[in-house]
Amino acid sequence: MAVTDEQVATLRAYLAGEFDEYERLSERLDPDVDGLGYGALIAGGFFEAVDRRFAGGGTRADVTEYIGDVRSRSERLSEQIDPVVAERLIMHSLGKNSIDDVDDKMVVHTQLLLLIALIGDEQLDDAGLDKFIATTRALGNRLLS
Template sequence: MAATLQAQLAGRTDDHLRLLRELDKESVQADYPVLVAAAFFLATNRRFGKCDPKTVKSQIIEFVASLRGRTPEATEKIDAHIAERLLLAVLGEGSIADIDDRAVYTTELFLLAGLIADADLNDAELASFITKARAMADEE
């Protein structure tokens, strides 16, 4: 699963889809969202964790607006309010208990892709990031 997520975040769509098809469907449904959540947590903290608490909300709003404006698909599929709430929740502000699990998962995927794209990680850095996310997911 880690290789699948790494391929997705690296923009290697063909590899991602091939690896995804090779995974057990039950594992994908149960475990892949846990890996995505762990990676999302790490990427969010990496990007916003050290921000000034007075400006972090405005920085999150700007990031979400920027991400939604990158592609028509992102504009259509990313609910700005949900995206902002997910990012803030990782930082300990607010709750996402009322948000549907499917909406959380799909929004996390879009946000994670944007966070990683903006981080401009090389292959070794992305591999290290995925290793950390996998270790965190394995603790769950």
């Protein structure tokens, strides 16, 4: 199994803020069939985005501050993002902590919200977003291999 083009296009539309396109593409995906590949794509993208922002010397305080910033962007995000889970996910991507006791749905849910926040903060153009998506796809396939 590998990440498909449809899954990549769906995640790219979401991260680019093209939500109409994202809604159209996501309806074409079968949760039972594409759930695994799409989850691997999200996990790979989350790892890459966290690595870009925090791996160069970021501290736990930086992580905590960033999570607070994302949650303060809207009341909805404040409700949907558990700060403890979000911090553990980011630290886990940096090679610390464990998330074995975190619910699977909570993991992929928080990953997706933090991923789009991290990509939105990078202010990537189309070329930068394409490169990020290419790396994300490679990592996703590595997860599935």
